[in-house]
Amino acid sequence: MEFQHVSLAQRILFGAGKASAHIRLEVNRLGSRKVMVIASKPEHHLAQATLAGVNVALWWDDVAQHVPLERAEAARAAAAQAEIDLIVCVGGGSTTGLAKAIALTSGIPVVAVPTTYAGSEATNMWGITEGRTKTTGIDDTVLPVTVIYDAELSRTLPTKLSISSGLNGLAHCIDSLWAPKADPINQALALEGARALSSALRGIVDNPADLEAREQALYGCYLAAASFASAGSGLHHKICHVLGGTFDLPHAETHATVLPYVLALNAPAVPEISSRLAVALGRPGPLDSDGPKDAAAALNVLYEELDAPARLADYGFQASDIPEAVGRILAVAPPSNPGTVTEESITGLLTDALYGAKSFPVLCTVD
Template sequence: MMPFIYNGLPSRVIFGQGTLSRLADEVRELGCHRALVLATLEQAGQAREVLAQLGELGAGLFAEARMHTPVEVTDAAMRHLEELEADCTVAIGGGSTIGLGKAIALRTGLPQVAIPTTYAGSEMTPILGETRDGLKTTQRTLEVLPEVVIYDVELTLGLPVGMSGTSGINAIAHAVEALYAKDRNPVVSLMAEEGIAALSRSLPRIAQEPANQTARSDALYGAWLCGACLGSVGMSLHHKLCHTLGGSFDLPHAETHTIVLPHAVAYNAGAAPEAMSRIARALGSDDAAGGLHDLARAVGAPLALADIGLQASDIDRATQIATSNPYWNPREIEADGIHRLLSDAHAGRRPTSREVTDA
């Protein structure tokens, strides 16, 4: 056994069905009395139900969260929070809403309760990505880690099939990169493989039976494990590319992760053979990159960056941004290779790990 360091994250996790009923008690346990509920406009109705459930503990609602956590949205939320004299936030939704809660926590130190309704995994990480003037920057600090995470399987039953698939593969991306992270360790690697396996068996079933509670429970369990992986070790090429594409070209977050992941895995395959074996095993495939592409196809997810708004003329600029600042990756970051990766992802070609390994 090689030496390793493992840092556990200090979040309280409540997992099950009907667990939202514990929200008011959890807010009280934090010593808070005026909770600001956060959501996107699309989930404002669900957020109003949460506010009603909080009763006298609910200070108000801010339902303007947006993808990639633009700083101007955070500024507006901060003004609303100060007007209401709120002493904590309750974020219900996916990565956009939970990201807003983190941005507020960074600026105020107020505690957070996160109630995820997708499989993105942001709730389990001390990571915040914010967008300013078309550029997305990321920082890692325990100041943005939610104190309490409430996983309620019932809240995911209405998640549309398309969003279920892409947010689930977004979660898988966290576990995939954890398996070849510079600071990987055996504990996180176990969680990563289990998380990939739970999602890869549940997402196709959800695509066929959206109300299947067993599949929904497996997917939420897998998302928790994958999010914990993202929160525990560093990420590399895949996440850098997706932050570039999202922050600078305003591409949808989960769909971008879903499309790019197989290609990033193929790029790194020759430099991380053990990780490739574990990914393939978790997928029930003989090839990691191809298996991820096939999973995306099986859940009806988009397969090409061209289909979600990236122009072929954008590839040069995306390559330049993604290679401009050095970061760790198991394979050296080469501009020509990144350009080919993005070109393949733009066209939706099926990559394979074996071809890269044998090249």
């Protein structure tokens, strides 16, 4: 066994009902005097309540998915003018993404308070969209210095959005199993993250107010992000970045929809890790069984139980968009992807995802 594993330096504070106290602790610990709070308009009141007792110098709510460059530049200018020395972002991946965009050019530290299961808060990846192209990069400057997880804050997240956000986290786990820098440590983190997320999402569907399930979802999404940050961006994320940045598809729903079809492409090439994934997703069985089929079956059962997103057509993607998407995906697809990446295979993948086709190994009979 020989590999190189990289772990990111970050402080994690976890506890239901503890967000306000933890934010005050970090503001004091970091010696901040001018705090900028980023929260979208729908979450402004939640952010205000969470930041009670903190002297906020600048509130910012101009947030959009995929971080359009013009919005990033406006937020950067506002932070510079207000002489901000700490950013606190409260919300989902778009909110965290904007905070990262400011940090990228200013070096201002970020404290992230996630209310969804996106996982961006635990990675050093940034993304900015300009001219229908989403550019991503890796820079430790954008890694939040602290992440504050509070399951009470995610209780307000509607069940449908909880499902798509949690499946976005699951996509981080599965992509990490065969991403360019996958290793045994981040595979172990990813598999435990997949187990926690699949269990948590079932619990949230049964009872959206279940605090223990919400805590498990946050735990799982952190493990997903930590494994993804180490393993790098695999084919799944390259596909979704193209679909989001070029065609403005919703982030979480796109990840959730595409995931089974990427698994269908890759699982047959990695049967051993697919067997372990099947067990993590709730389909127990011997590791020498048909791993790809078992993994696909387990994921399909989970999707049926959750009534998960299934068709890109539901979010505005069209058949006429496929050729451009295929060209952009082929240009960025990792050479190390286990499944064969060709114009034909990616066209087939996107066509299946467009219409929600159910074909082996995406849909398998459960014994």
